[in-house]
Amino acid sequence: xxxxxQSSRYLVKRTGEKVFLECVQDMDHENMFxxxxxxxxxxxxxxxxxxxxxxEKGDIPEGYSVSREKKERFxxxxxSASTNQTSMYLCASSLNTEAFFGQxxxxxxx
Amino acid sequence: GDSVTQMEGPxxxxxxAFLTINCTYTATGYPSLFWYVQYPGEGLQLLLKATxxxxxxxxxxxxxxxxxxxxxxxxxxxxVQVSDSAxxxxxxxxxxxxxxIFGSGTRLLVRP
Numbered sequence: 460x461x462x463x464x465q466s467s468r469y470l471v472k473r474t475g476e477k478v479f480l481e482c483v484q485d486m487d488h489e490n491m492f493x494x495x496x497x498x499x500x501x502x503x504x505x506x507x508x509x510x511x512x513x514x515e516k517g518d519i520p521e522g523y524s525v526s527r528e529k530k531e532r533f534x535x536x537x538x539s540a541s542t543n544q545t546s547m548y549l550c551a552s553s554l555n556t557e558a559f560f561g562q563x564x565x566x567x568x569x
Numbered sequence: 570g571d572s573v574t575q576m577e578g579p580x581x582x583x584x585x586a587f588l589t590i591n592c593t594y595t596a597t598g599y600p601s602l603f604w605y606v607q608y609p610g611e612g613l614q615l616l617l618k619a620t621x622x623x624x625x626x627x628x629x630x631x632x633x634x635x636x637x638x639x640x641x642x643x644x645x646x647x648x649v650q651v652s653d654s655a656x657x658x659x660x661x662x663x664x665x666x667x668x669x670i671f672g673s674g675t676r677l678l679v680r681p
Contacts, residue, residue: 463612490667501658502613509667517668539586549612553670555622556601556662558669560612 462486465550465561472568475563478537480564482550489554491533493517494526496563507531511524571596571654575659575672582649582679590644592633592659592674600661601668602626602635602642607656616644616657 466481484491489507494502494517495568504517505556506525522544526534537544545568551558574592602618606615607613617626622637631646642659659672 473645475612492669494671499673502671504668504670505669553667553669554666556667556669557603557615557618558662560614564614 463550463552463559463561464563465548468562470564470566472537472566474541474568475530476495476537476540476542476568477494478566478568479552480535480537480548480566482533482552482561483533484533484552484559485531485557486552486554488552489530490552491527491556492551492553492558493535494524494551495519495549496549500515502549505535524557540566542568544568557566571661571663571670573659573661573670573672575657575675576676577673578656578676580675582675582677584651584679584681586679588644588646588653588677590657590659592642592644592672592678594640594642594661596640596661596663598664600663602633603629603662604631604633604642604644604658605658605660605671606658606676607658608669609655613658628635649677651679651681653678654679 492507493505508527524536550561604616606616617628619626619635625634
């Protein structure tokens with residue numbers, strides 16, 4: 460079975476902290492994505508990566524960075540967490556067009 | 570740029586009613602089109618897809634047809650069940666970058 464695993468289901472962090480969200484896929488997929496999901500806004504693309512060490516900005520990259528040192532792992536980094544980054548974060552991977560999602564990390568910044 | 574527009578929810582139906590959730594898209598090329606479903610507390614799952622014009626995707630009684638002339642990919646089901654209550658997302662994928670672009674989601678609530 461296809462599997463995308465996000466390291467945490469729930470996280471609570473303080474304003475100003477550096478936060479790491481980890482995502483691992485076991486399908487040898489080239490492409491990986493980070494989205495945030497907010498009510499009424501759907502899913503918005505933060506960053507995506509189409510190969511190891513390659514990354515592209517999505518629609519809302521401000522305040523985030525990413526790391527892809529190995530094919531199976533794609534990390535999202537909040538350099539200095541702020542309350543407006545409280546959200547559900549979804550990781551996905553794909554080979555061509557079909558994407559598979561992790562279960563999401565609900566991040567609360569207090 | 571590419572975009573997806575879907576009808577706002579929530580959509581509330583009685584069990585066994587007919588469902589339509591509208592989705593239209595804007596794209597410069599010929600994207601692949603998808604419907605994803607998100608059950609409470611879970612991530613997104615692919616429900617169905619279509620990769621070219623006039624293709625019909627189907628799964629679990631749901632159907633959607635890729636209509637290039639109207640740039641639409643409406644989701645339909647003939648008889649909904651309580652277990653279909655979820656949020657449904659329409660999405661497109663650009664063949665050159667493989668980015669997935671989502672609509673805002675439509676919440677479906679099916680009452681017994």
